[in-house]
Amino acid sequence: MVAIWKLIYKLNVEYLEIWKVYSFPSPTDVTKTLLNLIGDNTLGIAILASLKIVxxxxxxxxxxxxxxGIxxxxxxxIDENLTSLILGLQILPSICWLPFAILWYGLNESSIIFIIVIGSVFSIAISVESSIKNINPIYIKAAKTLGAKGRRIYIDVILxxxxxxxxxxxxxxxxFAWRALMAGEMLSAxxxxxxxxxxxxxLSDISQVIVIMLFIIVLGLIVENLILGKIEKNIKNRWE
Known part of the structure; x- marks a missing residue:
């Protein structure tokens, strides 16, 4: 992929001059920018700040x-009257909540956290609601047959x-949280x-933009593969 990237840069920037240098960086420029951001600890501070908020x-x-969801x-x-509203709110892009966040919390971390929460909470509620409704009824019937009732059914079986x-x-x-985080951080101090x-x-520094985009992808994949992916695999193996 890096070789293809380099070939595209050479062809379109240096030889055909279709693109300008500042509009499409080479792998070498991106690497230099990455080393500079690591060298002055700018990238490290930014990663820790973003991870803390998210x-x-x-x-x-x-x-x-x-x-x-419960x-x-x-x-x-509530199910009959609020489910459609929650679905509609989930469709609404999280950036739409930014004016409210700024008015209520100001340009700070609290406003970004609000955007993350409001932009993602409805997807969790919908997932919980859908998961509970799709539980095999035989589990609940078996629990009731064995004497479980009330909250014990929720704690021991349904959840x-x-x-x-x-x-x-x-x-x-x-x-959703990462998307909301980027939307909030790009407009907040x-x-x-x-x-x-x-x-x-x-600053028209497209290399710096590419570096941050790559790190966002890397951080997302690390959490997906090392944490959430393993949790999902273990749970599926237990219930299959």
Whole structure:
């Protein structure tokens, strides 16, 4: 892929001169920018700042989404009247909430956390609601036959059986969280990856933009493969 990238750069920038140097960087330029960002610790500080915000927001919307999903399933009136609204709010891009975040919290980390939570919580609620409704009825019947009732059915049967779908929702929520994080950081006064990305745009430093994009991909894949992916695999193996 790097060789193809280099070939495209040589052909379109140096030989045919279709693109300008500042509009399409070479792998060498991106590597130099990466080393500079690592050398002055700019990248390290930005990664830690972004991870702190996204993890806080992630934990908050997981808890709220889990509770909201259970409430929707538990109360039929809420299910019939709020499910469509929640689906509509999930379709709404998280960037649409930015004006509210700025008015309520200002240009700081709290506003970004709000955008992450509001942009992702509904996907978790929908996943929980769908997972619980799709549980094999024989599990619940067997639990009732053995004497379980009330909250014990939820704690011992329904919630564990809905975990595969819930973890899938967690993975989707992680993606939504990163998108919301970038949208918030690019418009707020923070030291995260989004701010470095927007600085690269303002300075016409396309190499810096590419570096941040690559690191966002890498961080997302690390969490997906090393944490969420393993959790999902273990849960599926347990329930299959």
């Amino acid at each position: 993890i806080i927001g992630y934990i908050i919307f997981i808890v709220i989404g889990l509770i909201l 409430i929707i399933v538990k109360f039929r009136y 564990p059986a809905s975990m595969p779908g819930f973890v899938a929702g967690m993975k989707q929520g992680w993606l 923070t030291t995260g990856l989004g701010q470095i990305l927007i600085m690269g745009r303002d």
